[in-house]
Amino acid sequence: MFRVLNKIFDNNARDVQKLIKNVVQPVNALEEETMKVENLAEAFMNLRQRVVEGGETLDDVIVPAFALIREAGRRSIGKRHYDTQLIGGAALHYGRIAEMRTGEGKTLVATLALALNALEAKGCHLVTVNDYLARVGAEEMGLLYRTLGLTVGLAARDMQPHQRQAAYACDITYVTNSELGFDYLRDNMAQSPDQLVLRADHPLHYAIVDEVDSILIDEARTPLIISGQAEKATDQYFIFAKLVKRLQKGEPAEPGKRTEPTGDYTVDEKSKGVHLTEQGINRIEKLLSIDDLYSPEHMEKAHMITQALRAKDLYHRDTDYIVSAEGEVIIIDEFTGRSMPGRRYGEGLHQAIEAKEGVKIENENQTLATITYQNFFRLYDKFAGMTGTAKTEEKEFLDIYGSDVLVIPTNLPVIRQDHDDLVYRSKMGKFGAVVNEVREMHATGRPVLIGTVSIETSELLSRMLTAAGIKHQVLNAKYEALEAAIVAQAGRSNTVTIATNMAGRGTDIMLGGNAEFLMGDRLESMGVNRFAPEAEEFTKAIMRGDERAAELIKALPDVPANFLAEAQALRDQVNADRAKVRELGGLHIIGTERHESRRIDNQLRGRAGRQGDPGSSRFYVSFEDDLMRLFANDRVVAMMDRLGMDDTQPIEAKMVTGAIERAQARVEDRNFATRKQLLEFDNVMSKQREIIYAQRREVLLGADADVEESTEGMVGDFVELKLGEFAPIDEEPEKWDLDGLKTALADAVPAFEGFDFEALRGMSVADAHTRVLEFTADAFETRRAELGADLLNSLSRYVLLQVVDQYWKEHLHGMDVLRQGIGLRGYGQRDPFTEYKFEATNMFNEMIDTLKTEVTKFMFRMQVNTA
Template identity: 80%
Template sequence: MFRVLNKVFDNNQRDVARIVKTIVQPVNALEEETQKIENLAEAFMALRKRVQEGGETLDDVIIPAFALIREAGRRSIGKRHYDVQLIGGAALHQGRIAEMRTGEGKTLVATLALALNALEGKGCHLVTVNDYLARVGMEEMGLLYRTLGLTVGLASRDLQPHQKQAAYACDITYVTNSELGFDYLRDNMAQSREQLSLRADTPLHFAIVDEVDSILIDEARTPLIISGAAEKATDQYYLFAKLIRRLQKGEPAEPGKRAEPTGDYTIEEKGKQVHLTEGGISKIERLLSLGDLYSPENMDKAHMIVQAIRAKELYHREKDYIINEEGEVVIIDEFTGRSMPGRRYGEGLHQAIEAKEGVKIENENQTLATITYQNFFRLYNKFAGMTGTAKTEEKEFLDIYGSDVLVIPTNRPILRKDADDLVYRTRMGKYAAVVNEVQEMHAGGRPILIGTASIDTSEQLSALLSQAGIKHAVLNAKFEAQEASIIAQAGRSGTVTIATNMAGRGTDIMLGGNAEFILGEAIEQNFGISRFAPEAEAFIKAISRGDPEAERLGMAIPGMVPDFIRQAQKLQSDTVADRQRVQELGGLHIIGTERHESRRIDNQLRGRAGRQGDPGSSRFYVSFEDDLMRLFANDRVVAMMDRLGMDDTQPIEAKMVTGAIEKAQARVEDRNFGIRKQLLEFDNVMSVQRDTIYAQRREVLLGSDEDVEESTEGMIADFADMQLAYYAPLDQAPESWDLDTLRTNMADAVPQLETYDFEALRGMSPDAAHAHLMEAVADAFDARKDELSPTMLNSLSRYVLLQLVDQHWKEHLHAMDVLRQGIGLRGYGQRDPFTEYKFEATNMFNDMIDTLKGEVTKYIFRMQFGQQGAA
């Protein structure tokens, strides 16, 4: 009954049937007509015109587009998309995760969705796990794209900025996940449009992530981080701590008594602010031998001096902080009086306090930019993924990315036989059994692939196989290209291969070996041309087909000799004969030496056998000493083995045991998902802040002069409005307004307001007073524009905004890191750490934005220029 219900409610089967009816069958109906088209590029560009100019959607043109792409594959690279590959392409276009078994041709499937979405002209990315796969994918499928009139590029790490721009400007770009993420972060640290790598208009439009489970689940545990040495040297903090001792604290200006503030600086305790007087600025410039404290090159020094004064005058030992036994400055919670280990003041204040106290200044590498893979890929307008194993992680894909998994049927039925696990008492008993099975199968000539969970296990098994006299290959993760070569030949008779991880190898294990791969490598080594060059590819295809034209095509390769052609033909005939032999022996045999905590990893290993209807088999060997077994196996099971007199050589083989292991794996997967989800919840707080900062920054970097002027004027108005709200709030009577402090703060930031009659505001209605002062600020901005000229003011605004945003964002990132590390301690006080984190992070961000607006205002009005202009 349950089988019947599952069939009735099988959404996967229903979705596949719908795609077959609405897309696959219509595409097949067009095939004969499409084959008659002489110029595929012209026909495909006509579809682009319909999408970009005719107002049609991609769904409107998907049928003719898929038909053209399939025909381009057949003509250019000799590969015609199977019907099941059309299903996969449709799933990718829909933004879904396509689960396709190993050997089903995911590389070719991706061309369907990439080429279709490239019709919009906004750039598409194929994201892979390593440079080797990115390069091979681009070269192998490049001819197909070019046949359709599309451009294709490779964004590798060794490219110069202008080369990166060209790669991302292509219709389709192949790139690794890490390089793509770092390019995004670097773009958001750029100081000019010329430094951008990604497209300026549509940087993240559409992406297909290959081995999506590896990238978005396994690698997503660690965020992408660009870090660098802290730009402020510790000796500068000590220098400024000594310097400010030579400055005199003064009193702010007071109407009727003092027209100007006294001393070198004044403080405002209510808002914990410091204001340098004109005399103080001159004194500092003299003491430091500086021309202008507020010049572009001295911006950082001015900020550090203000923080040093704040540390001296406004933050006090035993009240705001303590020095613990390790000599660290520890903040005291102003509400509870408890110390908060791990918390640090932001924006250089904590370092200023450390310098004041003469303790060691923490000066570790500073985070300059960071983002998690989860939040990065959610920035795309649409993204999809493909892998051989994703269904077990569908809950995570759905919850975090909003993408479900569609299992694509195989082109041919799977003939692989998966045996039940064999469970042994000890690890060494298990290894002995593995070696025995390898010896038996190796003697018969079957190819064997041994999967291990760690490098240590690989080395142990390698030593045991060597002792048994069995020749074998061990994959080394340091050489990706060599790994692909080893895997390509792992299906030859008598081959034994040990591998630690089978995801993302990029090369199928073909029974009898992969003659095309070997021949391609030989051509590259002997004649110095890529196997994907048109003449090389034509020769390789002819050899694989046994085409009589192979010799003529081969001689078109520069340097080719007849002897090489004869060797290539013999290699192909030997491969065909060996393939038949291996098929008769039962195909590739998979041995798993340990169950991984994720079923997905085990399925990746199993999936290497039985590709495209080939025979094959698999079996996992497990011991009670394995980590996973300890999660569910108890002493009673071992005691039962003792009562039955079972020793290390006698295994348990039962579906019940296999089922119990899979249940344990499911529990571990759920636990790991919970951990990742919790980490993501914390990162989502930062993500909102990062999006705000990057959007502001991008507007300044790429916006028009009018946009920059509007943004700058808006920040100045916001600063003035904050000061008004704080010192002259609308809901309070004018008699209670603190106009003295308002005058000090506003005149400090906007010197043109030094002659403004703040006291006259009391005689106006609250609304009129606010409007009058805001008008005065706007007039000061207009005067500054006339003084500098609009062009120079815009140059100044761009420079100041980018510099200050970067400076404050870096310091905020550091403060957030420290907050995240210590927030767990709040749980001991019966407070929810995440709620506390969200509350404090929001306050920290708002404070940073408020400070930023104040500093922007001050620099816009106070920065002076030499003969060479702004910067």
């Protein structure tokens, strides 16, 4: 009965069938006709003309466009889109999130939606998680786009502004999420139009986010921040790093057992928080020789002590961060295992970690511009995403982005075997069992990929495998320069690979290895760019067994003719190994710990079983793992004790696997709540940011007359503000503070020194206000005559940008301070978020009033040297 109901209410299956009927079948019907088209670029540009000039929509031309894109793929890179890839491409065009299994060819799927949306000539972005994937995507798929007459660009970390401008001016741009976000923030700090790198007309039109769950969920807990130096580094961090070593960690109070916490401080690992006890506060006050740690004058010390304790007990080397050879503390992404150079923990935590590690403390930073990934991607006219795992997070995608998830069927059935978890009492018991399983698999020649959650674990396993005489490769944040090369060959026989979390995600693991990758390595050793069109054409010809390879090799400079035989031998060797590995059962995945998100576990499993390949997976868990220790049920441990089970005896039961998944679901809910709270707070800032950035863009790109009008309007607003303060309309003129009004106005507009303010008392309120505003307009006209129209316009732009930037920066700092302390309002039975909105709105309104005052002062009092 439940199967029948599921079928009736399965919207996913119905939506897939709809796309097959409306897109896939019509595209297939056009295939034969499209193969006869001689000039694909001309045919595709005809579609652009129909859209841009003819008024047709993208939905009107999706079928002929997809047919041309498929044919371009077949001709240029030797890849014809599967029907399932057409479904994925259509889902991306309609702004949905496409869940596609590993190995289903998401890189090729994206070309369909990108090329189609590029017909609007407004620019499309393919957003990836790292520079390598962005570069590979742009270069590999560039042949396809150029065959259609489209331009493709790459915006990479080390590019100059003019190179970035050229990349974003292309029809399609490949870029990482962080680079794109920072380019947006930098554009909103630009002082002249030539400094903008994103398109001026349509900066954020259409984007496809690759590994959308990694970017929009995992990384969404940390906002993008551009910082500037605020104050010099303080050696106090070193003092507090030493001081907290003298404090004793205790246990929190337990209802029904202990009413008071023990020790000097307690640690809450779930929320990553520390709390000083009364005993601890007293001890610190004695050590520092102060009376009240939480008095206003010592609040900074209290904050630094808290961060020193967090650095000591909650942030661990080789798990949360690494220390480079140059003594730099580099954060490790907890979800991908990749290092994040340039990123720093906020609120002094990074400095506290630097002090703990005894390295140089970098300067404190002040926020100059910030935005969350959620609010950034919501700025796009349309955006879509693709990943191997998104369905478990569909609620979040719907709530925050308004996008649902469409699960795309696989091209071939998945035959991977996913075994139940094996649960051990201790970590060492678990790791010993992992080594034994690897030894058994390795003895048969079967490839093994081991997933770990930290560098520390990967290096421990590496030492254990070395002691067992098992040759292996290690991939973690310390070796990520080798990431693609290691992962690309992880499917070869007799290969054992240890990878931190999902390091290498985005690179396909092919059974037997990746022959094209090996050929590319050899070409680069001979000085040839593997991604050059001639090199790609040659390697693809080798893979197809095309006789033209003998001619194509002649177009490769410095490559000897005998490399043809070597390349063919590499291909044959990989094909033979692929057959061997398939017979052995394919790639075996071993997870050494359950992650706090089921999605990350599914990503690891998904590395095996691509395109109908055989494969298997198993997770090894211990009751000492963080997830089990913090969230699982203690009764299972007690049961193991009663049964007398030791470290070598695992539990393999669906009951335990179910308990783990329930623990993961609880953590996922908690993390979602954290991200949602971050977004709610940023939404307050977002409305303010939109107003400021829109005003900046208007000043930067607007016509001279519009900028002058804005300046004059702000001067008028300033005068009205002062009239409301010193001569309010609901007060009799006799009660007005005209001396105060004169002082305030003359301070900004010197012409008011000669204005007869006393004459206002004999006028009606309306006439008095009108008289002051008319005098202001005359003063502005006089200033225009003094400077000349051109100089006035230049001055207006300069003043508006400088003043807005200065006070926006100060406002951001004030918002940071407000955000840090607003939680304390909860102790007064007041909702912190409501209080934050109220305070933030008041602060913003005050900032706007200050802007108007400062702009007026600058416009009238700035001395301009025209010599």
